[in-house]
Amino acid sequence: MDGRAVAPAAGTVLNALATGTGSAFAIDLETTATVKLTDDGEVDAEIAGQPDADTTLVERCAELTIAEHADAAGLDETAVGARVETNSDVPMASGLKSSSAAANATVLATLDALELGDALERIDACRLGVQAARDAGVTVTGAFDDASASMLGGVTITDNMADELLAHEEVDWHALVYTPPEQSFSADADVSACERIAPMADLVAELALDGRYGEAMTVNGFAFCGALGFSADPMVEALPDVDGVSLSGTGPSYVAVGDRRTLETVQDRWTERDGTTRLLQTRTDGTQIQ
Numbered sequence: 273m274d275g276r277a278v279a280p281a282a283g284t285v286l287n288a289l290a291t292g293t294g295s296a297f298a299i300d301l302e303t304t305a306t307v308k309l310t311d312d313g314e315v316d317a318e319i320a321g322q323p324d325a326d327t328t329l330v331e332r333c334a335e336l337t338i339a340e341h342a343d344a345a346g347l348d349e350t351a352v353g354a355r356v357e358t359n360s361d362v363p364m365a366s367g368l369k370s371s372s373a374a375a376n377a378t379v380l381a382t383l384d385a386l387e388l389g390d391a392l393e394r395i396d397a398c399r400l401g402v403q404a405a406r407d408a409g410v411t412v413t414g415a416f417d418d419a420s421a422s423m424l425g426g427v428t429i430t431d432n433m434a435d436e437l438l439a440h441e442e443v444d445w446h447a448l449v450y451t452p453p454e455q456s457f458s459a460d461a462d463v464s465a466c467e468r469i470a471p472m473a474d475l476v477a478e479l480a481l482d483g484r485y486g487e488a489m490t491v492n493g494f495a496f497c498g499a500l501g502f503s504a505d506p507m508v509e510a511l512p513d514v515d516g517v518s519l520s521g522t523g524p525s526y527v528a529v530g531d532r533r534t535l536e537t538v539q540d541r542w543t544e545r546d547g548t549t550r551l552l553q554t555r556t557d558g559t560q561i562q
């Protein structure tokens with residue numbers, strides 16, 4: 273029994289590390305997970321092209337999904353094992369939610385392999401991936417903001433302390449993403465520095481809940497560049513013409529939204545920097561079984 277699912281990456285409107293409220297939007301970089309069920313009770317995983325990367329998250333996603341749903345598939349959970357493989361064009365630990373995309377794709381691929389693809393509401397499948405991320409220690413708040421954007425598509429605003437969706441909207445934006453050639457793991461972020469800027473995060477949440485996503489992003493970007501010690505120069509290079517620009521997640525990527533021609537001009541500036549610049553679009557379709 274085999275399963276396969278594809279999940280999009282996401283960019284940040286509001287980083288949840290300050291208050292637990294976060295907001296993110298799906299973008300068209302993808303992670304695919306394939307899951308083969310076995311009868312040896314063992315779960316292991318491989319990340320294509322990255323033999324040294326940590327597979328704990330996706331293994332935990334498959335384990336939890338099997339533990340909670342093998343019964344409904346008429347199988348003995350203790351005998352069911354899985355071989356997981358992920359294949360991704362989302363740079364890892366770059367602030368573009370590679371962990372949420374890998375978790376969502378693995379949970380849905382495992383449900384697909386169990387022939388239970390439609391048995392679970394998408395938002396509950398997403399909560400299973402968030403639980404796995406907490407168990408694997410790859411997140412601070414659980415990152416339900418990023419996970420829900422990747423699972424549902426569009427932009428979401430969430431309470432990561434309660435894993436509750438506060439808002440979900442389909443959006444059709446162009447997005448420019450700049451990724452410097454370094455990594456920044458969420459689990460290593462300076463959380464107490466982020467907590468000091470909570471009043472700014474409250475303002476960002478108000479703007480986002482009012483549908484003023486671009487301004488929300490920009491305030492978020494300046495505040496979190498300050499708290500996490502990233503340069504605001506790429507943001508200043510994108511202003512004032514973009515609709516919004518921010519550090520994405522805990523960095524090091526930056527993401528700007530706006531009309532395509534404006535973003536092309538910003539792209540000319542950002543490509544002079546070391547790293548990769550990609551002109552993308554938002555995604556409305558979220559994580560899909562294939």
Ligand SMILES: Nc1ncnc2c1ncn2[C@@H]1O[C@H](COP(=O)(O)OP(=O)(O)O)[C@@H](O)[C@H]1O
Pocket residue numbers: 303319325326327328329330358359360363364365366367368369370371372374410411456457458459521
């Ligand atoms: N393609 C993948 N397959 C399996 N696990 C992945 C994949 N991409 C990311 N991860 C997991 O997510 C962790 C990185 O998470 P994090 O630091 O939050 O970065 P990001 O901002 O990209 O989500 C990795 O250490 C790994 O455990």
Ligand SMILES: O=C(O)C1=C[C@@H](OP(=O)(O)O)[C@@H](O)[C@H](O)C1
Pocket residue numbers: 284286287288289294295366367368369410411412413414415417418457458459520521522523
């Ligand atoms: O681990 C976490 O709880 C979070 C990590 C950050 O994202 P990245 O994983 O992209 O750095 C942040 O934007 C998100 O709101 C919450």
